[in-house]
Amino acid sequence: MEKQNALTKLKSYAKKLxxxxxVLYLSYKDSRVPWYAKLVAxxxxxxxxxxxxxxPDFIPVLGYLDDLIxxxxxxxxxxxxxxxxxxEENRVNAEEIRKKGKPKNWFVGIIFxxxxxxxxxxxxxxxxxxxxY
Known part of the structure; x- marks a missing residue:
């Protein structure tokens, strides 16, 4: 029960992040953001x-490692x-983008x-x- 509760908290934290x-999507385009922050973002x-x-998510346990950690x-x-x-400036615009739906990045998908x-x-x-032999 305690493990399940910890997993639920971890999932909630991941969802919040x-x-x-x-916000990152908009921020990496902002000229006030340093180059190294843009690279990470x-x-x-x-x-x-x-x-x-x-x-891949179908691999037991490890498949959700990227989503959770x-x-x-x-x-x-x-x-x-x-x-x-x-x-803070990008939070308002980010909410509008989020409501429209998650964009897909097919270039990165092809790389994977x-x-x-x-x-x-x-x-x-x-x-x-x-x-x-």
């Missing part, structure tokens, strides 16, 4: 809006790097698909070499 994705937003996960950590880091006045294809090729080639 994900609401800030639209664009990476987090691109990954979060990607239709493909680095770790990786994305929220990236969002937290990016928000800490962006000036507070920029974040290529990574999985290359990984499958590499594993397949290694297995072929092992079992060839």
């Amino acid at each position: 994900k609401q800030n994705l639209f 664009i990476c987090v937003v691109a990954y979060a809006f990607s239709p493909i996960d680095l770790i 990786i994305v929220p950590l990236g969002i937290s880091l990016a928000l800490k790097l962006i000036p507070p006045q920029v974040i 698909i290529l990574i999985w294809v290359l990984l499958a090729y590499w594993v397949g080639k290694a297995l072929f070499e092992i079992f060839r």
Whole structure:
């Protein structure tokens, strides 16, 4: 029961942080944001809006690792790097974007698909070499 309660709190925390994705989306375009904060923000937003996960959700436990840990950590880091006045100014516009729906980033999705294809090729080639003899 206690584990389930902790998991519920973690999911709630992750959901709250994900609401800030639209703030990051607007903030990385702002000229007042330092380049390193823009870099972190664009990476987090691109990954979060990607239709493909680095770790697919169908993999037990690990599949939700990115949703529960990786994305929220990236969002937290990016928000800490962006000036507070920029974040506050972008919250109102971010709410409007969020209501319209989550944009998809197919470019990042294609990159993840290529990574999985290359990984499958590499594993397949290694297995072929092992079992060839």
